[in-house]
Amino acid sequence: MALLEVENLQTHFRTPDGVNRAVDGVSFEVAAGETLAIVGESGCGKSVTAMSILRLIPEPPGKIAGAIRFQGKDLLTLSEPEMRDIRGNEISMIFQEPMTSLNPVLNVGRQIGETLRLHQGLSAKDAEAKAVEMLTLVGIPEPGRRVREYPHQLSGGMRQRVMIAIALACNPKLLIADEPTTALDVTIQAQILELMRDLKHRVGAAIVLITHDLGVVAEVAERVVVMYAGKKVEEAPVGQLFRTPRHPYTQGLLGSMPKLGSSLTGTETRLAEIPGLVPSLKQKIPGCVFASRCSHATDLCVKVAPALELKAPGHIAACHYATKEGAIAA
Amino acid sequence: MSTSAAFSSAVMPRDVAAAAPMGDVLPPVTPRRGFIGFVRRNPTIAIGGGLLLLMLLIAVFAPLLWTVDPTALAPARRTREPSAQYWFGSDMLGRDVYSRVLYGARVSLLVGFSVAFCASVVGLAIGMISGYVRWADSIIMRIMDGMMSIPPILLAIALMALTRGSVQNVILAITVAEIPRVSRLVRGVVLSLREQPYVDAAVAAGTRTPRIILRHILPNTLAPITVQATYICAAAMITEAILSFIGAGTPPIIPSWGNIMAEGRALWQVKPYIVFFPAVFLSITVLAVNLLGDGLRDALDPRMAKRL
Amino acid sequence: MSKLLDVTDLKKHFPIRGGFFGGVTGQVYAVDGVSFHIDKGETLSLVGESGCGKSTVGKAILRLFGITDGQVVLDGQRIDDMSAGTLRPVRRRMQVVFQDPFTSLNPRMRVKDILAEPIRNFGLAKNSADLDEKVAKLMDTVRLPRDAVGRWPHEFSGGQRQRIGIARALAAEPDLIICDEAVSALDVSVKAQIVNLLQDLQAELGLALLFISHDLAIVEHMTHRVAVMYLGKIVEVAPKRSLFAAPKHPYTEALLSAVPVPMPGAARQRVILRGDVPSPINPPKGCRFHTRCPYAFDRCRVEEPLLRAIPTALEAGHTAACHLHDRPEAENPLAIAKGQALLAV
Numbered sequence: 002m003a004l005l006e007v008e009n010l011q012t013h014f015r016t017p018d019g020v021n022r023a024v025d026g027v028s029f030e031v032a033a034g035e036t037l038a039i040v041g042e043s044g045c046g047k048s049v050t051a052m053s054i055l056r057l058i059p060e061p062p063g064k065i066a067g068a069i070r071f072q073g074k075d076l077l078t079l080s081e082p083e084m085r086d087i088r089g090n091e092i093s094m095i096f097q098e099p100m101t102s103l104n105p106v107l108n109v110g111r112q113i114g115e116t117l118r119l120h121q122g123l124s125a126k127d128a129e130a131k132a133v134e135m136l137t138l139v140g141i142p143e144p145g146r147r148v149r150e151y152p153h154q155l156s157g158g159m160r161q162r163v164m165i166a167i168a169l170a171c172n173p174k175l176l177i178a179d180e181p182t183t184a185l186d187v188t189i190q191a192q193i194l195e196l197m198r199d200l201k202h203r204v205g206a207a208i209v210l211i212t213h214d215l216g217v218v219a220e221v222a223e224r225v226v227v228m229y230a231g232k233k234v235e236e237a238p239v240g241q242l243f244r245t246p247r248h249p250y251t252q253g254l255l256g257s258m259p260k261l262g263s264s265l266t267g268t269e270t271r272l273a274e275i276p277g278l279v280p281s282l283k284q285k286i287p288g289c290v291f292a293s294r295c296s297h298a299t300d301l302c303v304k305v306a307p308a309l310e311l312k313a314p315g316h317i318a319a320c321h322y323a324t325k326e327g328a329i330a331a
Numbered sequence: 332m333s334t335s336a337a338f339s340s341a342v343m344p345r346d347v348a349a350a351a352p353m354g355d356v357l358p359p360v361t362p363r364r365g366f367i368g369f370v371r372r373n374p375t376i377a378i379g380g381g382l383l384l385l386m387l388l389i390a391v392f393a394p395l396l397w398t399v400d401p402t403a404l405a406p407a408r409r410t411r412e413p414s415a416q417y418w419f420g421s422d423m424l425g426r427d428v429y430s431r432v433l434y435g436a437r438v439s440l441l442v443g444f445s446v447a448f449c450a451s452v453v454g455l456a457i458g459m460i461s462g463y464v465r466w467a468d469s470i471i472m473r474i475m476d477g478m479m480s481i482p483p484i485l486l487a488i489a490l491m492a493l494t495r496g497s498v499q500n501v502i503l504a505i506t507v508a509e510i511p512r513v514s515r516l517v518r519g520v521v522l523s524l525r526e527q528p529y530v531d532a533a534v535a536a537g538t539r540t541p542r543i544i545l546r547h548i549l550p551n552t553l554a555p556i557t558v559q560a561t562y563i564c565a566a567a568m569i570t571e572a573i574l575s576f577i578g579a580g581t582p583p584i585i586p587s588w589g590n591i592m593a594e595g596r597a598l599w600q601v602k603p604y605i606v607f608f609p610a611v612f613l614s615i616t617v618l619a620v621n622l623l624g625d626g627l628r629d630a631l632d633p634r635m636a637k638r639l
Numbered sequence: 640m641s642k643l644l645d646v647t648d649l650k651k652h653f654p655i656r657g658g659f660f661g662g663v664t665g666q667v668y669a670v671d672g673v674s675f676h677i678d679k680g681e682t683l684s685l686v687g688e689s690g691c692g693k694s695t696v697g698k699a700i701l702r703l704f705g706i707t708d709g710q711v712v713l714d715g716q717r718i719d720d721m722s723a724g725t726l727r728p729v730r731r732r733m734q735v736v737f738q739d740p741f742t743s744l745n746p747r748m749r750v751k752d753i754l755a756e757p758i759r760n761f762g763l764a765k766n767s768a769d770l771d772e773k774v775a776k777l778m779d780t781v782r783l784p785r786d787a788v789g790r791w792p793h794e795f796s797g798g799q800r801q802r803i804g805i806a807r808a809l810a811a812e813p814d815l816i817i818c819d820e821a822v823s824a825l826d827v828s829v830k831a832q833i834v835n836l837l838q839d840l841q842a843e844l845g846l847a848l849l850f851i852s853h854d855l856a857i858v859e860h861m862t863h864r865v866a867v868m869y870l871g872k873i874v875e876v877a878p879k880r881s882l883f884a885a886p887k888h889p890y891t892e893a894l895l896s897a898v899p900v901p902m903p904g905a906a907r908q909r910v911i912l913r914g915d916v917p918s919p920i921n922p923p924k925g926c927r928f929h930t931r932c933p934y935a936f937d938r939c940r941v942e943e944p945l946l947r948a949i950p951t952a953l954e955a956g957h958t959a960a961c962h963l964h965d966r967p968e969a970e971n972p973l974a975i976a977k978g979q980a981l982l983a984v
Binding site for chain 3: 157187217261269
Binding site: 011013014015016017018019020022025026064065066301305306307308309310319321 | 347348349350351352353355356357359360361362368371372
């Protein structure tokens, strides 16, 4: 049994202009200790998926359907107090903006200790000792002094480390990281990615990484889910996805990224564009969600939504025309 | 990335794997246009605006709404309970409270709208200068700070003490008391608008300062000003009622909700309806204006994420 | 080629006001002595992390505020000390495209008014029919439908708004466009569209670009030369290939190795910097990078290195500000070309 099984997740929102199908039938699994990346552009539903797992979607106007089984237990059937026991304890989350997700009036030690006292019933003294230990773990220098500081006294990278310390304080089995390095500078991002890789070995928590950055995916993920317009369009082990992408959208994304080092290899080419715009999620799309922008699309694609099919071992894609075997000429 | 080798789009695949159709988890919402669509999108504006419109109609058409002369005395029929003849009863001079309350709406709305308009216009001008002219800013803002340190109601009372009671003077006094708040708001908005990239782009495109103020700054201050104006309107109506209640506002000869309540004050324990009806009308009107303001704020605020 | 823009020792310090009387209590040394030039039709990229002063350089050149010290020369004409009146016609030659497509267009102006404003300001249209024709042509240039000119900015997507921003910059018929993180806020697929558009326009119109960005992959794709900024100073300037193949400043080296590349399992040489960028209010003495530099030695802590030509560089015109290059080659980790190992190509 996988640690987390998301089955046919649908998260819809009621708006005055119609129902927004932000996530519409997404399924995936996360094994214990594994790092799964969910990648896609803004509005593809990746963040809503993450929020849905922790049931952080306000209902109404939202509505979550499907099944989210964590260690075999369907989170969607739990009561709110039961859910609170899971959040921050067995499943915890890191957000993009470390400044706004930390409480500005509590010192760092209190914020790390809070979850420990709440979920593990530690005394104030033990909680602070553990907080210092956590700060050491995430590589903050002088943890004994930093534990008494407030968020505004820390730099952006330092705050993200504190967020990670809070998230890991209760030894969660699953960590959901929503764009954890997007707000950071590239040298600080490198530090945090290094930390995440390092902690994975030491802590052993499974990670669901939500990001738009394919570079970050390549650096830390083991498996990748590609989302587009509320649907999963492709899923594959990370190496396979980058080597032989099967879905035209994934191919388009990779082709539209300039390759670092292209001036050295002399492979500077014009960037591939994906024409057009993401379709509105307020209209039902009968066929393939990518058909309107896909250069391979036919009548079939417009009329019939493709099923997710196994195209190679461990590699599934939702495309009528993606061949099942044989590598794609890059 | 060349991908043509991967696709056999010329031939239909023999086994088409269609995805299982997805049901909807929420009942369908039909987007509506026109009036119903507007009400559904902005229920607060609709309710607030509706109530305010109703009050406005009452004020304008008071003579047609089965009223009598609100100043007509009838000493013989003093302090009657509400009845078929006196819908809201009669006061200690035998005047019809229903007629007085309906005519009183005229004063309240006139004061509210006039103050909101005048304070916004003057505040906009002062705030613009303050936000754009650096040396003037510190002087103007210190004066405004000084004025703001006096509660608006006290400032209005003090100003009324210098002059005789009339509706114009009430409007003037409350306007003066409200100007500092608008100026501060406009100054803040102007200062943040000046930092907007489109203003920088306009400067780089050789646009002269007067035109930048007129085309780039001013139109973008109107939304927050409109919202603020509704709150000022509500505050002005309450201030007017207070001024009249303590006898420093609208002269007693003109019925206003504050006046009616002031006159009914002595009889509050035996004849509560004299105070009750004008109080209810005042509350409903103030509520309506505030609802309208909240609705406008949400509708005009770009931060309100309407994307979900 | 001739120099279009020449910036010499540009400084911009922002006073910090505080205390009861609002006096000046300190300075933010946002840009602290920056020199570079851009040739006609050339793209120079200014890269660095947030707070390094790269955007301030762009705004200072555009004269969106006065500068503290230094000299900005546009096509032989000194512009940093010009009066507002004499500057106005010069402004036509330098335009700007900003990062955020949602705040860079006035929400209360229609597209045609946004595009007509620079044309009117600089008197570039003979009459109103000519103005309309020019606006329509601008829409063609940025690949937007002509009939969209009557619409409001909020009716467009982020990528389309960025195209309008580019059209506004082109409306003045400039020689230089400063792109301040112009593609950073866009989604990957839209980013490619805008990058391609900018490259096409440069080829068509012979524009020079000052491309301010933190995204090294885009920079490598777009640029002719690169200037790397750190804490208000330029630490390295080089032709693109020379910089990416053989960086000569430790900061550039770290930047290159820090960019995540979409190649899972690539064997890369990594240089992970310790700590954070120091505050520009109180920059470190000596070399500003010494607090994070993996190779720093005693001299770096006391003596500030100057930008000078590096003999071991791959191509001519490669300058860097680092004391390592005074050491014997055996003791200089940057003497060899490390680009391939850093980028795993």
